[in-house]
Amino acid sequence: MSTQDRLIESTRALLWERGYVGTSPKAIQQHAGAGQGSMYHHFSGKPELALAAIRRTADELRALAEQQFSGPGTALERVAAYLRRERDVLRGCPVGRLTQDPDVMADPELRRPVDETFAWLRERLAQVLAEGVERGELTGLDPVATASTVMAVLQGGYVLARAAGSTAPFEQAVDGVLALLATHAA
Amino acid sequence: MSTQDRLIESTRALLWERGYVGTSPKAIQQHAGAGQGSMYHHFSGKPELALAAIRRTADELRALAEQQFSGPGTALERVAAYLRRERDVLRGCPVGRLTQDPDVMADPELRRPVDETFAWLRERLAQVLAEGVERGELTGLDPVATASTVMAVLQGGYVLARAAGSTAPFEQAVDGVLALLATHAA
Structure with a gap:
């Protein structure tokens, strides 16, 4: 899986478990094994990632x-x-x-x-x-x-x-x- | 309304708006205009209040x-x-x-x-x-x-x-x- 895919899949898993408010950018990065720079390289932030996940x-x-x-x-x-x-x-x-x-x-x-x-x-x-x-x-x-x-x-x-x-x-x-x-x- | 009733009604309103995890004992007290001592006089804590509200x-x-x-x-x-x-x-x-x-x-x-x-x-x-x-x-x-x-x-x-x-x-x-x-x- 590409980093981008791992970030989307991690956001899907976290949205399911914790909801939008309980899903932090930090938690997404940790779940995906991706750094902050990598996340912001692919996505403008949590709203864009959540949209891709949904x-x-x-x-x-x-x-x-x-x-x-x-x-x-x-x-x-x-x-x-x-x-x-x-x-x-x-x-x-x-x-x-x-x-x-x-x-x-x-x-x-x-x-x-x-x-x-x-x-x-x-x-x-x-x-x-x-x-x-x-x-x-x-x-x-x-x-x-x-x-x-x-x-x-x-x-x-x-x-x-x-x-x-x-x-x-x-x-x-x-x-x-x-x-x-x-x-x-x- | 009695203090007990106000505490239950406040818990109902907060459970509805914020869910269980988002409803703190402090928020219930503030919403009900009741002190901490008063709340714990009537209820053993948030679980008992939530049960009464539900x-x-x-x-x-x-x-x-x-x-x-x-x-x-x-x-x-x-x-x-x-x-x-x-x-x-x-x-x-x-x-x-x-x-x-x-x-x-x-x-x-x-x-x-x-x-x-x-x-x-x-x-x-x-x-x-x-x-x-x-x-x-x-x-x-x-x-x-x-x-x-x-x-x-x-x-x-x-x-x-x-x-x-x-x-x-x-x-x-x-x-x-x-x-x-x-x-x-x-």
């Missing part, structure tokens, strides 16, 4: 989701594959969790990739559902509203699982929404 | 939810009233947000009221849905899984709204799940 996390999340969205099967099977993909449920969503970081939310530059990622996920899910309606696989549902519902179940499932210290409520929430969707399968 | 927030949330759960109308109307109740969506859920506070989640005592509140909400929602099934208002749905889905939509709706800086995705997610539930209305 963008990389967001890009990975999109690429993972796209594997299921454009995978084989009916629309409902692809939504099910997305929701039931192997996840570290108790760890939570690396992008969703940023919405609870007050420093990230307060900075329009840092919030943008979070906003864009969720907007993209909702749009792609709506496209998958609309394809299902066009192909006659699904009937009687609004793809746009339903896409937001599916995304909310996922993000809220993480919250319920963390509260319970168990993946059970996440799995129940996913089973429940897939059963509701199955009623609309032709 | 319990009070949880009790309020349950009482508010129970108004809709035991309100008038069919099961579906009561679920809709609960989801569409006036909420400060962009502020988020005061209990749900605690699941993102690492210090609260790491302490079994502090996590317990969060866990219990969500378990209670899912159980009450499942009872409301089961009543609807018994009365023939709803058909073909599993009350337990569906209750987790409805709770996840609510908690995830907050996450999507914060990411977007807009209540729109929250409202879409709620509309979407209520439309899916309406398909099961007899």
